[in-house]
Amino acid sequence: MTSPPASAGTGTAPAVRLLGGAASLGGRPVLRGVDLTVRPGEVVSLLGANGSGKSTTIRAVMGSVPLQRGTLELFGTPYGRFRAWHRVGYVPQRTSAASGVPASVREVVSTGRLSRHGLRPFRRRDREAVDRALDAVGMLDRAGDGVGNLSGGQQQRVLIARAMVGEPDLLVMDEPMAGVDLASQQVLADTLEREVRRGAAVLLVLHELGPLEPLIDRAVVLRDGCVAHDGPPPPAAGQHALPGHDHVHPHGGDHDRRARTTAPGLLP
Amino acid sequence: MLNAAFMQRALLAALLIGVTAPAVGLYLVQRRQAIMGDGIGHVALTGVSLGFLLNTSPVWMATLVASAGAVVMELIRERGRTRGDIALAMLFYGGMAGGALIIKLSPDGSMANLTSYLWGSILTVSTADIATVGVLAALVTAITFGLRRQLFAVCQDEEFARVTGLPVRLLNLLLAVTAAVTVTVAMRVVGLLLVSALMVVPVAAAQQVTRSFAATQALAVGIGVAVSLTGTTASYYQDLPPGPAIVVLAMVVFGLIGVLAVPLARRRHRTGGGGAEPAACDLVLPGPREDTGSGQGPARGAALAE
Ligand SMILES: Nc1ncnc2c1ncn2[C@@H]1O[C@H](COP(=O)(O)OP(=O)(O)OP(=O)(O)O)[C@@H](O)[C@H]1O
Ligand SMILES: [Mg+2]
Numbered sequence: 001m002t003s004p005p006a007s008a009g010t011g012t013a014p015a016v017r018l019l020g021g022a023a024s025l026g027g028r029p030v031l032r033g034v035d036l037t038v039r040p041g042e043v044v045s046l047l048g049a050n051g052s053g054k055s056t057t058i059r060a061v062m063g064s065v066p067l068q069r070g071t072l073e074l075f076g077t078p079y080g081r082f083r084a085w086h087r088v089g090y091v092p093q094r095t096s097a098a099s100g101v102p103a104s105v106r107e108v109v110s111t112g113r114l115s116r117h118g119l120r121p122f123r124r125r126d127r128e129a130v131d132r133a134l135d136a137v138g139m140l141d142r143a144g145d146g147v148g149n150l151s152g153g154q155q156q157r158v159l160i161a162r163a164m165v166g167e168p169d170l171l172v173m174d175e176p177m178a179g180v181d182l183a184s185q186q187v188l189a190d191t192l193e194r195e196v197r198r199g200a201a202v203l204l205v206l207h208e209l210g211p212l213e214p215l216i217d218r219a220v221v222l223r224d225g226c227v228a229h230d231g232p233p234p235p236a237a238g239q240h241a242l243p244g245h246d247h248v249h250p251h252g253g254d255h256d257r258r259a260r261t262t263a264p265g266l267l268p
Numbered sequence: 269m270l271n272a273a274f275m276q277r278a279l280l281a282a283l284l285i286g287v288t289a290p291a292v293g294l295y296l297v298q299r300r301q302a303i304m305g306d307g308i309g310h311v312a313l314t315g316v317s318l319g320f321l322l323n324t325s326p327v328w329m330a331t332l333v334a335s336a337g338a339v340v341m342e343l344i345r346e347r348g349r350t351r352g353d354i355a356l357a358m359l360f361y362g363g364m365a366g367g368a369l370i371i372k373l374s375p376d377g378s379m380a381n382l383t384s385y386l387w388g389s390i391l392t393v394s395t396a397d398i399a400t401v402g403v404l405a406a407l408v409t410a411i412t413f414g415l416r417r418q419l420f421a422v423c424q425d426e427e428f429a430r431v432t433g434l435p436v437r438l439l440n441l442l443l444a445v446t447a448a449v450t451v452t453v454a455m456r457v458v459g460l461l462l463v464s465a466l467m468v469v470p471v472a473a474a475q476q477v478t479r480s481f482a483a484t485q486a487l488a489v490g491i492g493v494a495v496s497l498t499g500t501t502a503s504y505y506q507d508l509p510p511g512p513a514i515v516v517l518a519m520v521v522f523g524l525i526g527v528l529a530v531p532l533a534r535r536r537h538r539t540g541g542g543g544a545e546p547a548a549c550d551l552v553l554p555g556p557r558e559d560t561g562s563g564q565g566p567a568r569g570a571a572l573a574e
Contacts, residue, residue, distance in 0.1 A: 064427050085433030099424050101298040104480035111421035115432040146479040
């Protein structure tokens with residue numbers, strides 16, 4: 001866990017290779033043979049309707065949902081033997097960053113460094129990485145605040161920082177932009193672009209491509225647990241990002257509410 | 269009073285309990301499992317009775333049985349919520365009933381013996397007990413403070429922790445056993461029925477005024493030590509059972525901090541912990557609305573992201 005084997009072939013092996021992945025939840029087949037490959041430096045977006053199996057695919061790739069059939073390799077290593085977790089950064093589909101006891105933004109983001117320092121002490125370079133990641137999502141000035149006191153979109157940005165703080169070669173993000181305002185999305189898109197240029201692979205679930213659109217190399221569209229499309233991003237999806245498009249977002253309640261009360265509500 | 273040898277032992281035990289109970293309770297509360305300590309306490313009762321029956325140390329036997337119970341609870345939790353609450357309830361009742369039955373079977377055990385374990389007693393803390401308690405408390409302290417970052421990550425977001433490569437399952441089991449050990453460390457003074465209160469109440473009291481996990485840990489342990497020592501001393505002079513005295517004190521501290529929390533937060537804001545934010549809007553709106561059309565959020569958000 002702390003001393004990963006020097007993995008062979010950063011440049012050659014795909015970061016994610018899922019072949020014929022099938023999984024059930026509560027006895028119901030949810031994935032029915034999903035093929036998904038993400039190569040280093042590639043940005044792949046998972047699209048699809050609510051309940052089409054996007055989160056389940058992500059969780060299968062991260063090992064939280066066991067595969068019934070199919071094979072999964074991360075960086076060319078079969079999942080069962082994969083130990084190089086410091087190469088992976090993960091943003092789960094948001095519930096909440098808060099728990100039963102107060103935790104500061106810095107403490108939550110620091111857990112993303114555990115893949116680097118493991119059981120050894122937290123050192124200065126870990127601390128600096130946390131500062132950089134918080135700066136990248138524009139939350140450095142709130143580092144000492146409790147995560148429970150942040151808005152939904154701010155919590156989401158904290159979770160993104162937590163995923164990036166380990167300087168991963170593969171970023172897996174489930175609706176990272178849910179509840180994040182457009183300007184912050186642009187900031188995150190720029191950050192992501194730097195990561196990609198560094199050679200990182202990105203797999204992310206999106207409902208709207210938004211400011212990320214120019215980054216996306218490939219879109220995989222799921223329908224009822226099957227891949228319905230694997231290729232260039234469908235142009236229709238891009239329309240959602242056009243200005244004036246009515247934002248009705250299933251997970252963005254917090255932000256939308258805030259935006260409404262701060263912007264037009266001030267006017268008589 | 270300190271020349272009474274048993275009082276010295278009782279105070280030492282109280283100190284160890286004041287440190288360990290909140291230190292473990294912190295993680296249980298974080299995982300929203302505050303009543304797990306209660307379950308372990310009930311199971312430990314069977315262990316105490318078994319100790320009498322088999323004529324071995326009740327403390328060690330309780331540690332053994334409570335650890336086994338805690339591991340079972342953790343495995344049930346891990347396997348999902350389905351009927352988990354019923355299984356836990358069974359463990360509670362089984363532990364309590366088993367303890368009461370077994371004590372009747374043992375030759376020199378009686379309900380009276382059990383009562384001192386249920387409510388705690390400073391008079392019965394023997395030298396052998398204090399050695400056992402010392403060893404176990406050192407173990408618990410090393411784990412809860414030494415593995416703070418790891419345990420924090422696991423209790424904060426288990427799914428994420430797994431992807432950092434932490435041995436999540438091992439850490440969960442370690443935490444369960446640590447909680448069980450803490451219960452048996454504390455049972456001599458506080459009593460099995462109220463151990464859980466000392467694990468939870470100081471944490472609940474502390475988190476009314478803290479914003480970080482580390483600060484909550486420090487303050488909760490501070491409160492735990494203060495109320496254990498004060499409660500034990502008071503019970504010596506007033507001839508009260510120590511467990512209830514300690515717990516009532518902890519509740520009083522909880523209430524006091526609750527009353528002080530609001531003015532404290534206000535002052536922290538005024539003296540500017542982060543940035544001094546004005547309480548009123550100081551933006552002057554340009555002209556009669558032209559820049560804000562129907563598009564919301566984004567324009568405002570720009571300022572936020574800068
Ligand atoms: N814990 C569960 N038990 C049983 N079925 C589940 C569970 N979680 C999800 N499902 C089912 O699996 C299917 C896929 O769910 P999934 O979360 O992968 O959808 P999604 O594509 O991520 O949707 P969304 O856009 O809403 O996030 C859904 O039909 C859902 O009902
Ligand atoms: Mg989803």
